Amino acid sequence: MRLRNITGSEEVIANSEYVINEPRGHRGSWKEYLAKEKELHIEIGMGKGRFLMDMAALHPDIQYLGIEKYSSVLIRAVQKMEQTPLPNLRFLLIDAKEITEIFAPGEVDRIYLNFSDPWPKDRHAKRRLPSRQFLQLFDQILKADGRLEFKTDNRALFDFAMEEIEPAGWKLQEATYDLHKDERMREGNVMTEYEEKFSSLGHPIFKYIIYREK
Numbered sequence: 001m002r003l004r005n006i007t008g009s010e011e012v013i014a015n016s017e018y019v020i021n022e023p024r025g026h027r028g029s030w031k032e033y034l035a036k037e038k039e040l041h042i043e044i045g046m047g048k049g050r051f052l053m054d055m056a057a058l059h060p061d062i063q064y065l066g067i068e069k070y071s072s073v074l075i076r077a078v079q080k081m082e083q084t085p086l087p088n089l090r091f092l093l094i095d096a097k098e099i100t101e102i103f104a105p106g107e108v109d110r111i112y113l114n115f116s117d118p119w120p121k122d123r124h125a126k127r128r129l130p131s132r133q134f135l136q137l138f139d140q141i142l143k144a145d146g147r148l149e150f151k152t153d154n155r156a157l158f159d160f161a162m163e164e165i166e167p168a169g170w171k172l173q174e175a176t177y178d179l180h181k182d183e184r185m186r187e188g189n190v191m192t193e194y195e196e197k198f199s200s201l202g203h204p205i206f207k208y209i210i211y212r213e214k
Contacts, residue, residue: 009071009072009074009075010071012075012078013071013074013075013078013093016078016081016091018077018078018081018082018085018089018090018091019074019078019090019091019092019093020065020090020091020092021093023092023094023102024101024102026102027101027102027103027104027107028104028107030065030103030107031063031107034063034065034090035063035088038061038062038063038088039061039062039063039109039110040062040063040065040107040108040109041055041062041063041064041065041108041109041110041111041112042064042065042066042067042103042108042110042111042112043064043065043066043067043111043112043113043114044067044096044099044111044112044113044116044129045067045068045069045096045113045114045115045116045117045129046066046067046068046074046077046091046114047068047073047076047077047114047115047192047193047194048073048076048077048080048193049066049074049076049077049080049081049091050080050192050193051112051114051190051191051192051193052064052066052077052089052112053077053080053081053084053086053089054190054191055190056086056088056089057086058190059088060087060088062088063088063089064088064089064090065089065090065091065092066089066090066091066092067091067092067094067096067099068091068092068093069093069094069095069096071093074091074093077091078091096129096134096137097137099137099138099141100137100140100141103141104141105140105141106141106142106143106144106146107141107143108141108142108143108146109142109143109146110142110146110147110148110149111138111141111142111146111147111148111149112148112149112150113129113130113148113149113150113151114150114151114152114192114194114195115151115152115153115192115194115195116128116129116130116150116152116157117129118152118154118156118157120156125160128157128160128161129150130150130157130160130161130164131160131164132164132167132168135148135164135165135168135169135170136168136169139168139169139170139212142212144212145211146211147173147209147210147211148170148209148210148211149207149208149209150207150208150209150210151179151192151195151205151206151207152205152206152207153194153195153198153199153203153204153205153206154206155204155206158177158206158208161208162175162208165208165210169212170210170211170212171210171211171212171213172208172209172210173208173209173210173211174208174209175206175207175208175209176206176207176208177204177206178204178205178206179204179205179206179207180199180204180205181204185207
């Protein structure tokens, strides 16, 4: 379980140059604020930031924003950035439910969901990031030809996510039930901390890429 309170984390985050603390003020103008010529990719539930830091280093032509709900988790990413600064990566401390207040319609080019909280109880299904409720929110901020990529090691969560695609009005581009054995889909794959841990234990990694027909 993630720690939700680390003494001083909120103060460090509030004063960090790597965290955008008033994100609502940039709604509709993110590309002008960050980098006009770059695509904007976001990860929702970014954890300690390894995936986005690796992506930002590999793709300097893309602007990345990492979104995390808990200050006690985000501070780890901030600490990593202090050691290895990346000009095309910044962080937001917000809840995913606020996403349409942060980004205007069609403002985001790509969305990543990696190893999201499975919320295993049925009554919490609406809280799962690949649920139809969240997909409807993501639909609003993603550009017309944008893509959403989701990875997890949790088979029950992945099965749920697959079932939510059609009711939410999305289309499946491709999917795999064993990413690291899928030669085509693993090409260019960047692992998260959880992915490295679970795959090293022999757990299959599940992934899909979805889009909407506009």
